[in-house]
């Protein structure tokens with residue numbers, strides 16, 4: 001049973017290169033304040049600047065009224081599977097988990113430390129991207145390596161974007177007027193980072209990201225799935241060391257590596273200008289999505305709905321159409337007219353005869369983090 005508590009939360013989502021924030025009053029639909037600071041290099045400084053601007057008399061926000069500060073944390077490892085009130089030891093544990101999310105956890109800790117210094121008397125809660133995937137069956141989270149070695153080094157599939165996958169899958173069930181317990185859903189979170197989830201009866205049974213947010217779908221600057229032997233080969237044949245390969249796979253691959261652009265809008269522009277590389281990049285991107293849809297349909301033993309969300313999923317009708325093209329035999333039919341354009345609100349884009357409903361549902365990680373943080377301290 002879930003109980004909804006009300007309150008006001010400042011939510012900080014310290015991403016790999018940006019900080020998104022919202023002040024959420026759960027009794028109101030729209031946030032009291034929201035914003036995005038891009039190209040952040042120092043998250044401690046970034047968070048302090050955000051708090052300073054929210055403290056201004058004309059900000060429309062009364063920071064004295066805050067119930068809680070909620071922090072998005074990408075990697076919770078084996079330690080954290082639920083929203084957790086942050087004390088020094090929790091902050092320390094999140095810092096230690098940075099080896100398993102090097103692009104994300106260091107920024108989270110810098111943001112947490114700035115926010116705890118600014119609001120020492122308000123509870124701070126960490127909401128983990130990994131938590132929604134704590135339900136994965138052992139066969140889904142285990143890799144085919146020596147289990148002793150895996151246990152000793154925490155090597156397993158953790159899965160990320162869980163707050164988003166959980167949120168949009170619950171929204172989807174509600175929009176379909178069905179109990180999540182009776183649904184099989186594939187959620188496609190296509191942002192700068194991208195991942196797919198297979199959700200059965202309301203719980204995740206598979207996810208495309210792994211030990212770190214590098215595996216799975218093609219992303220803005222990350223490879224997604226790649227034969228691990230490419231690492232050995234690049235080391236032996238091209239002389240790259242481990243850190244150089246890590247940097248290459250995480251920061252200079254994906255759409256960026258293929259085309260020079262990490263933003264899908266730029267990839268489309270390049271295609272319009274006749275770029276063959278950009279065309280192939282889009283084809284790889286969509287082909288990979290289709291592969292996960294097929295795989296997860298099989299793991300789920302059938303399918304009731306597909307949900308597209310996040311920056312690409314909500315805005316890119318070409319990606320949505322191309323990723324699901326040719327799946328009519330499997331009961332998946334996108335209606336090109338319903339699909340057309342950017343979606344600012346939940347929209348059904350499948351045909352009436354489609355056995356599987358296809359939805360675009362805008363994610364709202366910040367609101368979901370607010371709700372979960374308030375519940376954790378209520």
Ligand SMILES: Nc1ncnc2c1ncn2[C@@H]1O[C@H](COP(=O)(O)OP(=O)(O)O)[C@@H](O)[C@H]1O
Nearest residue numbers: 190191192193262263264265310311312315316
């Ligand atoms: N109109 C659009 N058409 C296609 N892709 C878009 C559009 N707007 C945003 N995007 C894509 O969404 C990405 C950002 O998604 P978002 O979910 O905000 O990512 P993140 O939370 O990881 O920063 C951009 O990098 C871009 O690729």
Ligand SMILES: CC(=O)OP(=O)(O)O
Nearest residue numbers: 015160161192193213
């Ligand atoms: C986990 C992850 O990849 O997050 P983001 O999409 O915010 O980079």
Ligand SMILES: [Mg+2]
Nearest residue numbers: 191192193310
């Ligand atoms: Mg995101």
